[in-house]
Amino acid sequence: MTSKNGGRVVVITGASGGIGRAAARRFARRGDRVALLARGESGLDGAADDVRRAGGTALAVPVDVAEFDEVDAAAARVERELGPIDVWVNDAFTSVFAPFTEIEPKEFKRVTEVTYLGYVYGAKAALSRMLPRDHGTIVQVGSALAYRGIPLQTAYCGAKHAVQGFNEALRCELLHNRSHVRTTMVQMPAVNTPQFDWVLSRLPRHAQPVPPIYQPEVAAKAIVYAADHPGRREYWVGASTAATLIANAVAPGLLDRYLARTGFTSQQTSQPRDPHQPANLWEPADDTGEPDFGAHGDFDKRAHDRSAQLWASQHHALLGVAGAVATAVGAGLALRSRRS
Template identity: 70%
Template sequence: MRDRQQNRQQIVVVTGASAGIGRATAVAFGRRGATVALLARGRAGLEAAARDVEEAGGTAMAIPTDTADHEQVEAAAARVEDELGTIDVWVNVAFTSVFAPFWEISPEEYARVTEVSYLGFVYGTMSALRRMKPRDRGTIVQVGSALAYRGIPLQSAYCGAKHAIQGFHESLRCELLHERSNVHVTMVQMPGVNTPQFRWVLSRLPNKAQPVPPIYQPEIPASAVLYAADHPRRREYWVGGSTVGTLAANAVAPGILDRYLARTGFASQQGDEPRDPDQPVNLWEPADADRDHGAHGPFDDRATDRSYQVWASRHHGLLAGLGAVGATAAVGALASRWRS
């Protein structure tokens, strides 16, 4: 683990850095003195995120980048190393989604979600490895989701992308272990988070989209990303009790979970207010090109800023015990609800 002085000298790249988890992560690295390159499409969001990083005590470079375009990602990585220095940590966060039943998503929309939310991680990892592997040092953090293991209704494109990242991550990790490389990859599986995506995601739902409760503030995942970057030998970290319960229940009784989500997954991802048909959509163009939306979404009054499970995740032995308890409790609760 690096000491504080070394952390101050870190050069970090964060994709999807203009909002949500990416922005909170960039600010958290800035708070400990890192130099942070911020990659995203929206100029207003990027510029505001850069100011946040510098106000926190770091150094920021905003680089407008569409992570679905490998050439743009590679150009951004080259610029970082030319102007800032050697990249120590690369964090892949950027994503997009469509809230709709599968049969209401067009092939073009599905391809775009896959290009951003999966191939964007692949391209970022390629550019990072191209530089880290010859030096035999560096860390790549993939920001995942409980949905990397457990698909839910209304988000088939996003769930497919997160499942793909999980498989890609496992394959790459095995290859690096085979070579005894000192480049490390780790993945952080996230719960529902209060991010601006719910204001701008392409949605065909009747009501406003929301994360599946419980909802966490983005600073909780950001702290987990920093810890993972400092301790990257673990294959993955789980954030939030809901992530632990979901993944444990899915491992033990996925069929029961299918039926439970079929009953609850539509309502739990929508609020009570009708969706605004004129809300911005960031699938093809950035929603924060001219207006900064900040790190937080519209659920501050419902989101929690603490998670005891994150502490448990940093103490793996305890987490294993919690997972076993969580699996038993979750399966019992789901079975009871399904029978009712």
């Protein structure tokens, strides 16, 4: 469905930086009308400029996704100013890099409210508008950590696991009701985003994504594709995501031991953590007067700008046909060999 004003109406939470920022630009390149939801004013202003330069229409809405009333009011404003919402992308999150014993209960609660309940509230606001029209798509930005917990990220992993369970249950309800509203989830690998510069950290060294690292544009491409093809329950981005999920399904105990040995060092660089590093747990790191962090983090030189696994995830049917043809050809050759 296309908005009466041209393009689709897309809402993105966490749109001021990282994956959300890159996704906003990619939707805008098609002329979509993009509502940008986040807390930081500098990041929102930068994201709105990105959308306009890319050819889209931007609406920046300051909102804390941990507050349902703010999210619902934002959705109402989007529909007043841009039109009926076609796509809602849940991406906002926060986290704490630290061993579980060093995370305060109020901090754990805050991560859960933003990273899990923010998705619940976003879905609630979207569905209250999409269901009466029997049209719309919700894209949940997930992670390999929605299936596989790793050390030093207990709060984030717990929230992403919760999102996974919530999305599966919601999908079943929509299917039961034969609704044309769809929900799908995109499981991400390690991505080169600014989060490692503004997530609250108590690690001795500077935090980093676990290699291999992908650029946020790879994630954005997957999100836009999922929004266009929401019939699939989920998409995997990055070979590391596929390897992690398969290994966790086959040998989770061995993976526990492997991550116990490697998970602490692989999430830290050799540089000491800056004691004055901003933290966005309670306040946005990119508030008025602070820098706009943009979409990319500090790891451009190490980040991949494409993913073969994403292509495979988008073309399961084609790969299945190719596999069947290869099997048939192989069987035919084997039979011919026996006859000769």
